[in-house]
Amino acid sequence: MPSSGAAAMTTTKKWSAKVTTDSTHPEKGLFNQSPTMIAKSLASKKVSPKGPASGMRMLNFYINRAGKNLSASRHAALESAKAILSEIITEKKKQTSTERKSVTKKSSSKATKKSTRKAA
Numbered sequence: 701m702p703s704s705g706a707a708a709m710t711t712t713k714k715w716s717a718k719v720t721t722d723s724t725h726p727e728k729g730l731f732n733q734s735p736t737m738i739a740k741s742l743a744s745k746k747v748s749p750k751g752p753a754s755g756m757r758m759l760n761f762y763i764n765r766a767g768k769n770l771s772a773s774r775h776a777a778l779e780s781a782k783a784i785l786s787e788i789i790t791e792k793k794k795q796t797s798t799e800r801k802s803v804t805k806k807s808s809s810k811a812t813k814k815s816t817r818k819a820a
Contacts, residue, residue: 719761731762735777739784743792752789759785 726747730738741747742755763770763778770778 726758731759731778732774735780735784738778738781739788742781742785743788752785752792756782756785756789 726741730741730747733741738759739755742759743752744755748755748758759778759782763775763782
């Protein structure tokens with residue numbers, strides 16, 4: 701007679717085993733490095749061509765996939781890397797927002813100058 705569902709769970713593959721990605725390209729052993737190195741690498745265009753948010757998703761995926769197999773110290777280091785990467789993402793968003801505002805001001809002032817010229 702079959703035992704409880706625990707035996708069935710060990711043979712069932714997890715959905716995360718099927719995940720393949722071509723959006724991030726971390727170096728082998730990256731997640732064993734220092735939190736600063738992990739964050740900087742995942743924020744780089746070489747590793748995350750779609751931006752640092754893609755690197756954050758990869759880091760979260762790695763932490764979730766490793767689960768209980770991570771030591772407490774390694775988990776803490778990866779959480780620290782997440783905090784650093786989050787700061788990088790926030791900084792980039794501020795830069796992008798400032799650049800957009802600057803472009804919008806320039807284009808609106810050009811439009812105002814053109815309309816003023818036509819009126820004169």
